[in-house]
Amino acid sequence: MGWALALHGGAGDIPRSLPTERREPRLATLRRCLDLGAAALRAGRPALDVVELVVRELEDCPHFNAGRGSVLTADGTVEMEAAVMEGATLRCGAVSGLSTVVNPVSLARLVMEKTPHIYLAFHGAEAFAREQGVETKDPSHFITEDNIERLRQAKEANRVQIDYTQPMKGQSPQETKAPVDDNSQTGTVGCVAIDAAGNLATATSTGGLVNKMPGRIGDTPLVGAGTYANAICAVSATGRGEEIIRHTVARDVAALMEHCGLPLRDAAARVVAGTPRGTTGLVAVSGAGEVCMAHNTTGMFRACATEDGYAEVGIWTDEADGNGASVSVRL
């Protein structure tokens, strides 16, 4: 059966008119991360190591809404969150409210490995980061001009904007029609993998929503919502955090497989179709080696690869199933 991995850089109302200069840097990073992850899996690294290293790369890339490049709160600050989970053991770690930690996903793993807890947030998470000696930088390091501009636009429209992939005004010859109900999605990042030994793991990281209230926590660090892994499958979600939370998306994919015997593809499609259109995307791998990338948004930056040589990098999906979810899947 062999190893497999899938990663995402955010689901949303990504227009097909997205200009090359806004598309290529992200696709290039997805390809680079896919290669890094595949190489690590080929070398026999455990799934947990692989999802962490891939997400670290995505956090470091300023074009995604995680780590550097995170979107800004209503106060113009960055509050990052992340989670990891190991399927075989149900061990997990999560952090929220980080403003100086270069790689939130690694701090989440340290919470899991070095404390009796699962989840640390805000001042307590920052204090733990210093105790652990992880790399930190001044908060200004994480703030990019693109995100300052996104916040300005969102405030102008008095909107909590959840699509950072929308072309910004003046940057695209064809301005997409601004949705009346702005429900397009954040560029959260995530990775799921099954390693050569058959172990599953997941990791997710994000800056949250543009113009979110300070202190707002989304789905990413909530085990069972944006991030979940057990012995059946590993899931990382992206989209409108509030919908992913109330629909316990990541846990529900596993539950449908466990209780209803659905293959990963069907479980993922059903869960995604059960959330409001335009709100949810996810990547997942199963213990049987299935790989699935599903979204009910216009698109989702994503990539996947398997040991037998299949690889995919993309944004949109042309095939939609009857449930209204687009699923690209590799068995």
Added chain:
Amino acid sequence: MGWALALHGGAGDIPRSLPTERREPRLATLRRCLDLGAAALRAGRPALDVVELVVRELEDCPHFNAGRGSVLTADGTVEMEAAVMEGATLRCGAVSGVSTVVNPVSLARLVMEKTPHIYLAFHGAETFAREQGVETKDPSHFITKDNIERLRQAKEANRVQIDYTQPMKGQSPQETKAPVDDNSQTGTVGCVAIDAAGNLATATSTGGLVNKMPGRIGDTPLVGAGTYANAICAVSATGKGEEIIRRTVARDVAALMEHCGLPLRDAAARVVAGTPRGTTGLVAVSGAGEVCMAHNTTGMFRACATEGGYAEVGIWTDEADGNGASVSIGL
């Protein structure tokens, strides 16, 4: 079928030798809350209002680990968290890291009703509390002598202590044997209800673990872990937060009912039995009017009542089913 409600004041290694003076005030509060909740349901109040008002009473009582009477962090401070969820709509609200808010459960409801978000924490939650004008008090208001003593003992034993119901040294002629692995449980509070119109709701509130790391978040505010409601059932859990999180306890009860057609009792028993012994308790009501109070701990402070006239207030359960979980059932 009619209304029904159930409430808890914490599951844990509550010894049968617990002296009257440590048992009676809590039982008296449970009875009072049961009467208040039942009266509200009889008067036709919606389930969401009822669970909130019951949990407010429990928060105000200093003998439970919520609101005033919350256990202390390693820094000697109080960091409270709470969540509410409405079954019919999947609307939910949660807060963490509040230190001045008299009724965290009400702030959680305000997050749900007054913001585009589900979950606010720490400084952002405190700011929101002030904007909303909810009742706040100096942090010292929430700190009780009992909890200062519990923290001192936990630090002395270098332990994150999760049982605040253990008799403290010197207060009981028969000292219970201190467990090598201190896995007894917090006195989190919670309430679930189904109203006359058949709507389900849940609310949970806690101060967390004795000697927890500052910033530590437990299961209570995590939708699907300690708190969950949909159209099938409403659940509020208590116990070792980390175990409840990784096993998505509250969501799993509903999932077993939905996907496997189990009655509430069996779903709850299976989920509780699936967590490590001594870590988990819950109260739940279903859309069919079933009421269940299950725990795999020595005891759980609890009470329930139904429109049909059944009422129960208790701590221990004598009946054990084959799964090793103790389940007490109200009609």
